Amino acid sequence: MTALLEVRDLKxxxxxxxxxxxxxxxxxxxxxxxxxxxxxxxxxxxxxxGCGKSTLGRAILQLIPPTAGSIAWLGAPLAHDDAxxxxxxxxxxxxxxxxxxxxxxxxxxxxxxxxxxxxxFMPDLSAVDREARVAxxxxxxxxxxxxxxxxxxxxxxxxxxxxxxARAMILGPKLVICDEPVSALDVSVRAQVVNLLMELxxxxxxxxxxxxxxxxxxxxxxxxxxxxxxxxxxELGARDALYATPRHPYTQALxxxxxxxxxxxxxxxxxxxxxxxxxxxxxxxxxxxxxxxCAHATSICADVVPPLESxxxxxxVACHHWRTIART
Amino acid sequence: MTERASFNLRSPQGGVLEAAADVSGRxxxxxxxxxxxxxxxxxxxxxxLGLVALAAILVPxxxxxxxxxxxxxxxxxxxxxFELGHYFGTDTVGRDLLARTMFGGRIxxxxxxxxxxxxxxxxxxxxxxxxxxGGKTDQLLxxxxxxxxxxxxxxxxxxxxVLFGRNFVLxxxxxxxxxxxxxxxxxxxxxxxLKQKEFIEAARAAGGSTFSIIARHIxxxxxxxxxxxxxxxxxxxxxxxxxxxxxxxxxxxxxxxWGMLISExxxxxxxxxxxxxxPAAFLTVTLFCxxxxxDGLRDALDxxxx
Numbered sequence: 001m002t003a004l005l006e007v008r009d010l011k012x013x014x015x016x017x018x019x020x021x022x023x024x025x026x027x028x029x030x031x032x033x034x035x036x037x038x039x040x041x042x043x044x045x046x047x048x049x050g051c052g053k054s055t056l057g058r059a060i061l062q063l064i065p066p067t068a069g070s071i072a073w074l075g076a077p078l079a080h081d082d083a084x085x086x087x088x089x090x091x092x093x094x095x096x097x098x099x100x101x102x103x104x105x106x107x108x109x110x111x112x113x114x115x116x117x118x119x120x121f122m123p124d125l126s127a128v129d130r131e132a133r134v135a136x137x138x139x140x141x142x143x144x145x146x147x148x149x150x151x152x153x154x155x156x157x158x159x160x161x162x163x164x165x166a167r168a169m170i171l172g173p174k175l176v177i178c179d180e181p182v183s184a185l186d187v188s189v190r191a192q193v194v195n196l197l198m199e200l201x202x203x204x205x206x207x208x209x210x211x212x213x214x215x216x217x218x219x220x221x222x223x224x225x226x227x228x229x230x231x232x233x234x235e236l237g238a239r240d241a242l243y244a245t246p247r248h249p250y251t252q253a254l255x256x257x258x259x260x261x262x263x264x265x266x267x268x269x270x271x272x273x274x275x276x277x278x279x280x281x282x283x284x285x286x287x288x289x290x291x292x293x294c295a296h297a298t299s300i301c302a303d304v305v306p307p308l309e310s311x312x313x314x315x316x317v318a319c320h321h322w323r324t325i326a327r328t
Numbered sequence: 329m330t331e332r333a334s335f336n337l338r339s340p341q342g343g344v345l346e347a348a349a350d351v352s353g354r355x356x357x358x359x360x361x362x363x364x365x366x367x368x369x370x371x372x373x374x375x376x377l378g379l380v381a382l383a384a385i386l387v388p389x390x391x392x393x394x395x396x397x398x399x400x401x402x403x404x405x406x407x408x409x410f411e412l413g414h415y416f417g418t419d420t421v422g423r424d425l426l427a428r429t430m431f432g433g434r435i436x437x438x439x440x441x442x443x444x445x446x447x448x449x450x451x452x453x454x455x456x457x458x459x460x461x462g463g464k465t466d467q468l469l470x471x472x473x474x475x476x477x478x479x480x481x482x483x484x485x486x487x488x489x490v491l492f493g494r495n496f497v498l499x500x501x502x503x504x505x506x507x508x509x510x511x512x513x514x515x516x517x518x519x520x521x522l523k524q525k526e527f528i529e530a531a532r533a534a535g536g537s538t539f540s541i542i543a544r545h546i547x548x549x550x551x552x553x554x555x556x557x558x559x560x561x562x563x564x565x566x567x568x569x570x571x572x573x574x575x576x577x578x579x580x581x582x583x584x585x586w587g588m589l590i591s592e593x594x595x596x597x598x599x600x601x602x603x604x605x606x607p608a609a610f611l612t613v614t615l616f617c618x619x620x621x622x623d624g625l626r627d628a629l630d631x632x633x634x
Contacts, residue, residue: 061533090535103526106356107548116544120535151355167534 002075003036004174004207005060010034010069012052012059012231016282025282029055031231032069034308039174042201042208044222044239046215046254048278052231053211054098057177060209061095062086074174091121094168098180100160104152111148114138114166121171133170140203141166141196158189162196169200177209182217194221215258219243224314227251230281230289233308237315247317249325250274250290288320296321360552363628370624373617380614384433393424395431396582405600419603420596428584429607435585436611439500439569440562446504447565448558451511456546458512459519461538470516473509481506481568485577494580499572503565514557518550552629559622563615570611586611 010033015024030052037043045053058064060071065080072078073089080086094117097103104113114134118125125133135145141162152160161181168176178197182190194217201208212218218225225242227235227250235248246252253274260266274293279285285292291301300320308318319325364370392413393399399412399422408417416425458469485502492498522528522545531541570587572578579585586607593604 058529063529063533087535090533095530095533097526097530099526103530105527105531105545105549107545109355116531116536117534120537120540153356164530167530 003072004039004041004074005037006070006072006075007036007060008034008070008072010056010059010071011067012055012064013067027282028231028284029281030059030066031284033228033231033233034069035226035233035236037175037207037209039207040201040205041224042210042222044218044225045209045211045228046213046218046225047228048213050278050281051228052281053213053228054179055231056228057095057179057209057211061090061093061177063095091117091171092174094171094173094176096161096164096168096176096178096181099184100157100164101152103164104160106152109149109151110138110143110155110163113152113163114170117167117171134166137166137170140200141169142192156189157185158193161185161189161193165193165196165200169204169206172204173206175207175209177211179211180213181210183212183214190217197221215254227254230278230284232289233316233318234290235315235317236308237312237317241312241315247311247315247322247325248290248319249294249296249321252325253293288318296325360625360628364624367624367627369620370628373620373624376613377617377621380433380610380617381437384430384437387430388427388434391424391427391430393427395423395427395584397424397427398422399424405596405603407602416606417600417602419592420600423582425603425606428589429586429610432584432586432589432607433610433614435579435583436566436569436587437614439503439585440566442500443503443507443565443569444558444561446500447507447511447561448554450504450508452515452547452550452554454508455512455515456519456542456550459516460523460542460546462520462523466516469512473512476506476509482572482575482577485572489577496579496583499569499578503568507561507565511554511557511561514553515550518553519546522546522549556622556626556629559618559625563618566611566615 010030011028012030014027014029016027017024033052033056035043045056047053055064059066062078062080070077073085073093076085078085078089104110108116111131111134114137115130118130118133122130131148134148138145138148143159143162143166147155152163155163161184165181176197181197182193185193197208197210198221200206208221210218210221219239222239225237225239226233227242227248229250235242235246235251237247242251243255246255256269257274260269276293279289279292285302287303288294288297288301288306291297294301298321304320306318306320308316309322311317311322388395399406399414399418402412402418402422404418404422405420406412406414406418406422408415414424414426416429419425419428454469454473458466481502484506485499488498488502528541528545531545536544566586569578569585570590573585573587574591576591579588589607590604590611593600593607596603
């Protein structure tokens, strides 16, 4: 089976000018990320703020031009300056954004917002057919078709996110990139929206890239999980394997930081504390980028960038010491 | 594109509520209109402006005198006289002041509206493109705007007059060509801010071209600011026209405008203050109304900023 999406050594660097003269500093938001995605699969991407999660998603969508590396969509390379290929891919690759209200045009009705991809990709569709499709889609995401003429400010956050999901799904895409789709929602609405995404995924057979910093939500929705740190992949593995036996010290620390809803266990829990903030991506540490906060770091970590090695069949880890680190 | 006619998902609410009538939403424009109509000063201004405009358009044909007709029996400034049909009196050469004020109103309002329309069209399109496309296009367009800003208006108009002769249409163009600069800057700033919004990114991800995003998302979202600026530009243009006419660069005799009438009246200020006061009153009231309307629109469209 060929992969839907192949990302190889993708890099997104932003030049940061300091002063009028001299070469700009490069902010390495994404620095050499590779992965494959097959049809119907959900890949969860987790990491702290500023680790390049959203930039990775936008680079795949070609909303930000990648600096280096390649993206292949359905086996064909997708280059940022190939406007035709990018446009064709956008018909099948959609996005759901973090802020439900900000991602909807305040001057347009819900119906117009959902119909916009149809207008762009199927301009021949008659107004009646278009409205029928929009109504179908609204029903599918749990909105009443009678709300078609309402404006975004008249909806709740959860409803707005449903409109955003309807817009992403209306063309029947093969891949939907969800950029923190639930982090701006109330906890009570969060589960509904996540379940809606999973339901739609089953019904339409699409792939999802689910970007989040919420480990529990990612665990719920993903088949595979990628852990990012300062723009690099730390660990990539099947969900159950990764949550049960995290190999990378960073993943271990992240999982250990998830609170357990039982005060007894919570107090007894061994802690791998992550001190401080991640270093600046402008000047990342040499070698392994995580070494400055890692309890297991040795001299090799400062000198050699650890390659992404296969620990198991579908479990890759980028750490020099993963064999020796005791499982927590 | 794949056809996916049916979604086999059922909404939890089911069919009961489906039967309910279509809910029509209230757009931000409708909200703004409601707030505008609740503003008494703005409503009064709209009524007065409407009356002034209607008078300027409809009254002249019903008057016994036309704007360029001399009353040969009274070639002098004459106080109002109902028997002769000079309701506002006449000017120094015996032309009916009411007819001239109304006709001047037509010209002044026309210059105001047309020049503003030119400014609107140029300013919005160039500003939106510069702000949204950015990069070299932005640099090029904005440096051109800077260049135009550096040319003094009076100088610009005089050169145009010398090159093309005194021409009424030229006035609109000259004024419009200067007023669009500020409009372009305002629109560009708004477009720059909008460009960062997620819904613009969403529109691009949904396959929109640059042009369709500008037309469908950028322009409708800056229209609020533009409308306010337009109501403030119209009086500015009318004043500018008056200023140019006062200097003798504007409309040509026997045609007239409020600015010219005031200029003529100013010369007669001591002997016949009436010839200054009447057109000045019309101009002032109109400008006041436009400014009040602009204030009202700003409050209506930007309820948060109050």
